[in-house]
Amino acid sequence: MLTVENTTTWLVTFTDKITQQTAYLSELDQAIGDGDHGSNMARGTTAMKAKLENTAFTSVSELFKVAAMTLISTVGGASGPLYGSAFLAMSKQAEASTEDVPAIIKAGLEGIQKRGKAERGEKTMVDVWAAALDALDTNTLTHHTIEEAVHETKHIQATKGRAAYLADRSVGHLDPGAVSTGYLFEAMLEGDIIQ
Amino acid sequence: MTQAHFGVVIVSHVPELAKGLVALLKESAKDVPITYSGGTDDGDIGSSFTNISQAIEENTADEIFAFYDLGSAKMTLEMVMEMTDKQIHLMDTALVEGAFTAAALLQGGAPLERIMQQLKPLTVK
Numbered sequence: 001m002l003t004v005e006n007t008t009t010w011l012v013t014f015t016d017k018i019t020q021q022t023a024y025l026s027e028l029d030q031a032i033g034d035g036d037h038g039s040n041m042a043r044g045t046t047a048m049k050a051k052l053e054n055t056a057f058t059s060v061s062e063l064f065k066v067a068a069m070t071l072i073s074t075v076g077g078a079s080g081p082l083y084g085s086a087f088l089a090m091s092k093q094a095e096a097s098t099e100d101v102p103a104i105i106k107a108g109l110e111g112i113q114k115r116g117k118a119e120r121g122e123k124t125m126v127d128v129w130a131a132a133l134d135a136l137d138t139n140t141l142t143h144h145t146i147e148e149a150v151h152e153t154k155h156i157q158a159t160k161g162r163a164a165y166l167a168d169r170s171v172g173h174l175d176p177g178a179v180s181t182g183y184l185f186e187a188m189l190e191g192d193i194i195q
Numbered sequence: 196m197t198q199a200h201f202g203v204v205i206v207s208h209v210p211e212l213a214k215g216l217v218a219l220l221k222e223s224a225k226d227v228p229i230t231y232s233g234g235t236d237d238g239d240i241g242s243s244f245t246n247i248s249q250a251i252e253e254n255t256a257d258e259i260f261a262f263y264d265l266g267s268a269k270m271t272l273e274m275v276m277e278m279t280d281k282q283i284h285l286m287d288t289a290l291v292e293g294a295f296t297a298a299a300l301l302q303g304g305a306p307l308e309r310i311m312q313q314l315k316p317l318t319v320k
Contacts, residue, residue, distance in 0.1 A: 036241070040241070072244045072271070072274055073243070073244045074236070076235035076236070076237075076239065076241035076242060076243060077241050077242070078266060078267035080242070080271065081242075081244075081270035081271050081273070084274065115270050115273065115274075116270065162266075
């Protein structure tokens with residue numbers, strides 16, 4: 001079950017992971033994109049963290065909404081509307097129920113797909129969101145399953161996003177959005193959210 | 196002149212690109228409300244939800260043709276569209292050609308239907 005407290009911890013931990021890995025994320029993006037995933041995500045999540053720590057939320061739904069709007073306004077790259085759409089959809093789902101965590105993640109995945117039009121297997125963050133959802137549904141979300149899902153993107157040829165321009169040269173590189181999504185689910189595991 | 200019903204909004208990753216295109220459009224469409232958003236809040240290359248919202252709200256027209264350069268500008272535009280009361284036609288045309296066609300036709304008083312018809316073959320995205 002999500003609470004204001006554990007959701008705050010989750011997203012703050014996510015921010016800290018992004019901040020620690022900013023250079024690595026940008027490096028991954030330099031190989032197959034425009035090189036700014038790390039700095040964009042660091043700027044966005046840092047602004048989000050400040051908002052989360054300075055606001056007294058009365059609901060998880062409200063928390064996700066503020067997180068979404070902050071990311072949309074501050075990221076500056078494609079990840080802004082993508083993570084923003086995920087959190088907006090999660091905000092809506094959390095309004096209905098905060099008990100069913102997989103349902104909230106499913107809503108987030110649908111939000112991303114509605115915005116970015118990517119399907120599973122196109123070497124994007126969708127691959128990790130979808131794998132994490134599968135694992136949540138079967139109670140098997142671990143650091144190992146997350147790492148595996150992130151690593152899987154290395155072997156895929158990109159057909160969505162900037163990396164698609166590289167065609168078969170995108171093979172052999174991790175997708176930066178998949179890696180940052182990996183941090184989101186790692187943070188979730190560490191956040192005492194799932195039993 | 197009465198207030199124009201239709202306007203144009205340009206969204207580019209690059210401030211100079213957006214600004215330059217608007218200068219080109221103004222040559223042929225001096226009475227059409229044209230506003231733009233270029234780059235991030237800090238003036239770097241990227242997209243800004245705030246700047247795009249502002250370009251749409253500051254445009255004096257209620258019905259807007261929106262043109263963009265690349266995918267993340269489109270996604271940010273779509274988020275703004277979901278939160279504004281204005282009617283936005285998001286055009287997947289080549290940026291310069293599409294925006295120029297729309298602006299020139301609007302200046303000439305062409306109806307919506309004819310503008311859409313002429314923009315259709317310029318669709319590239």
